[in-house]
Every structure is written in structure tokens, then in C-alpha cells.
Amino acid sequence: MYENDADSEQASMTYQNAGRIFKSFFEEIGNVIVGQKEAVEQITIALLCEGHALVESNPGLAKTLMISTISKAMNLKFSRIQCTPDLMPSDITGTYVIEEKEKGKEFRFEPGPVFANIVLADEINRASPKTQSALLEAMQEKQVTVGNDTYLLDRPFFILATQNPIEMEGTYPLPEAQLDRFLLKILLEYPSFEEEMEIVKRYTKSEVPQVTRGLDKSTLLNLQKLTRQVPISDELTQRALSIVTMTRKDKENIEFGASPRASIGLILAAKARALIEGRNFVSKEDVDTMAYPVLRHRIILTFEAERSGMTSDEAVEKILQKVK
Incomplete structure (x- = not known):
């Protein structure tokens, strides 16, 4: 590098x-x-x-x-x-x-x-x-x-x-x-x-x-x-992309998922969080923490999910649990 x-x-x-x-x-x-x-x-x-x-x-x-x-x-x-x-x-x-x-x-x-x-x-x-x-x-x-x-x-x-x-x-x-x-x-x-x-x-x-x-x-x-310029591993890049693409696949709770702009935003936001903490690498915690503010306004919940009282953050939390 x-x-x-x-x-x-x-x-x-x-x-x-x-x-x-x-x-x-x-x-x-x-x-x-x-x-x-x-x-x-x-x-x-x-x-x-x-x-x-x-x-x-x-x-x-x-x-x-x-x-x-x-x-x-x-x-x-x-x-x-x-x-x-x-x-x-x-x-x-x-x-x-x-x-x-x-x-x-x-x-x-x-x-x-x-x-x-x-x-x-x-x-x-x-x-x-x-x-x-x-x-x-x-x-x-x-x-x-x-x-x-x-x-x-x-x-x-x-x-x-x-x-x-x-x-x-x-x-x-x-x-x-x-x-x-x-x-x-x-x-x-x-x-x-x-x-x-x-x-x-x-x-x-x-x-x-x-x-x-x-x-x-x-x-x-x-x-x-x-x-x-903050380095991010291929493994964490794949995790960030998997989180975003999962919003399009989780039809149980999410009617419309996030766009590729969310993928770019999630990786950039994770890099910025690492920089703020003085680190020269992006951690899994950076990606998972920034997933909430990056995705909460980019997903539309299904009628059933909204009726059950689910919030966008709860839907993101379920996705984070599913992505290995």
C-alpha cells in the first residue's frame, strides 16, 4: 500500500x-x-x-x-x-x-x-x-x-x-x-x-x-x-456492501432498500470515524456503527413491519445480525 x-x-x-x-x-x-x-x-x-x-x-x-x-x-x-x-x-x-x-x-x-x-x-x-x-x-x-x-x-x-x-x-x-x-x-x-x-x-x-x-x-x-486515504480491508469492504445489498433482499421487513450511493457513503463514513479516533485502519465497529445513520433514511419498511411498530434502526440491526 x-x-x-x-x-x-x-x-x-x-x-x-x-x-x-x-x-x-x-x-x-x-x-x-x-x-x-x-x-x-x-x-x-x-x-x-x-x-x-x-x-x-x-x-x-x-x-x-x-x-x-x-x-x-x-x-x-x-x-x-x-x-x-x-x-x-x-x-x-x-x-x-x-x-x-x-x-x-x-x-x-x-x-x-x-x-x-x-x-x-x-x-x-x-x-x-x-x-x-x-x-x-x-x-x-x-x-x-x-x-x-x-x-x-x-x-x-x-x-x-x-x-x-x-x-x-x-x-x-x-x-x-x-x-x-x-x-x-x-x-x-x-x-x-x-x-x-x-x-x-x-x-x-x-x-x-x-x-x-x-x-x-x-x-x-x-x-x-x-x-x-484511510485504508480499509477487502473483508470489511465486502461486509459494508453485503449490509447495503441485504436491505434490498430483506423483503420481510424492507420494501425498498438502499442505493449504491449508500455503499459509498458507508465506507466513507467508516473511514472518517476511524480518522476521528486517530486510527490508520477501519474496524468492524466503524462499519456497523455508521450503518445506522447511513441507512435509516434510505430504507422504506413494509406495511407489516411499520404496523408491528418496527423502526428503521431495528431493521438495520436485524441486517447487521444476519451479515457474517
Whole structure:
């Protein structure tokens, strides 16, 4: 895999350095965000994989605070889009405005909030399908087309969309084709009693905690490149593919399985998890752990499975037990 032992040793040191970088990074995030370590880790994994994430949680669990804190800790430009039924595509991408010049009037492009490094699309399922689709080109091509002009987005570019599992009236559920474009679906749970006690103590004081240091953009871009270089054995690659293909064969619980995009996403996410922990190899635990956020939004359960109360995570768990 490496040309000589020196190259191998240098790569190993790089992975160890990455582990130390992320340990310090998560400690800094912990100064502001109490708990939610798994969610913060998975958002970071999506960033490392140059993917996007969909977060589902009840209101008031600090989704906006979490993603804005991560963007500050990475020194990245952050913008927030509050999705509503009357939101127009131009409200996201930007539009041309008429500007007075000495020679007369000219059209000038005014960039929308999508022109940032980290974009929070809050309650994306409240936006109309036409507005939701305005994000598709940005997510897939990392560019925006307005009229006859195409504008490239700054790297890194990451969209975190949120949706509320309750209050579904007046919403436009994301179609399966659009859900598939999100690398991960992250679930936020309520904090424990001890964590909520710490939250109350921190945020009822006069000074609200802030991040003071973190990564820079060039370091993050290098870590994104390093993520794809993390070695993975043929055996674990076959396991990842077997897990995804099993979602198409398990007709007892799953009506529609995951696409090949899920296979790519699962292997990339497993590599990113290994990198975060400072390892120069992917483990079985990496693959199995990331199978849940990679697959939970890409499978459609059968009517019988839904009627019995089965969740997508339970269906994924059964698949992991079947795959040797």
C-alpha cells in the first residue's frame, strides 16, 4: 500500500495527529454543547466525507446552537435558512438586483444564504418542493445556477437540514430521491437529567459559553483528503456492501432498500470515524456503527413491519445480525 516503511510511518503519524486534533476539537465543542457527543461526531463525519446531514429531533434540543458552534470552532462562514411555505428558491440561491451606475443601470448578482461554508436549513420539510429542489444542485454539484450564470460555492460546503418529527401538518415530506442525497440522518435525543442540570447551570449565568479556538479551513480540507486515504480491508469492504445489498433482499421487513450511493457513503463514513479516533485502519465497529445513520433514511419498511411498530434502526440491526 505504501512505497516504503518511511511513507507508512509518516502516514501513521498523520492519523495520530488527526486523532489529537479531533480530541481537542471535541473538547472545545463540549465547552458550549452539553452531551450530544454522538451527534457532534456524526456531523463532523459528514463534513469530513464532504457529504450533508439531516437531523431529526424535537424542538429545543440546540440544533442551531450545535451547528453554529461547530462552524465557529472550524472558523467557517455560517448561515441559517428558516424554511417556511412561502420561502422562494431565490431566497436561498440569491437573485439579480438593479444597481445605479454612472453609465446607467446594471444588474448585479446578490448571493443568497447558500453561499456559505455551513448552511443550516431549519425545518426543511416546511419549504415547498420547488424550494427544496433549489438546494439539490448546491448539494450535489457544489454550485448554483441563476439565470444563465453558474456560481461555484466555496469549499468546504456542508448543508445540515433539520426536520421536526412532530407537527407534521402543513409540511412537505422530502421525497426518497432527495433523502438519498443526505449522507447521514442523525437523531437527537433528550439529554439525561445530569446533562440537563449542567445545561441549566451554564445558560442561566450572565456569560454564555463560547468557543475560543478550533480548526482552520486549510486543516479541514487536508483532513477531508486524508479521510479518503484511510485504508480499509477487502473483508470489511465486502461486509459494508453485503449490509447495503441485504436491505434490498430483506423483503420481510424492507420494501425498498438502499442505493449504491449508500455503499459509498458507508465506507466513507467508516473511514472518517476511524480518522476521528486517530486510527490508520477501519474496524468492524466503524462499519456497523455508521450503518445506522447511513441507512435509516434510505430504507422504506413494509406495511407489516411499520404496523408491528418496527423502526428503521431495528431493521438495520436485524441486517447487521444476519451479515457474517
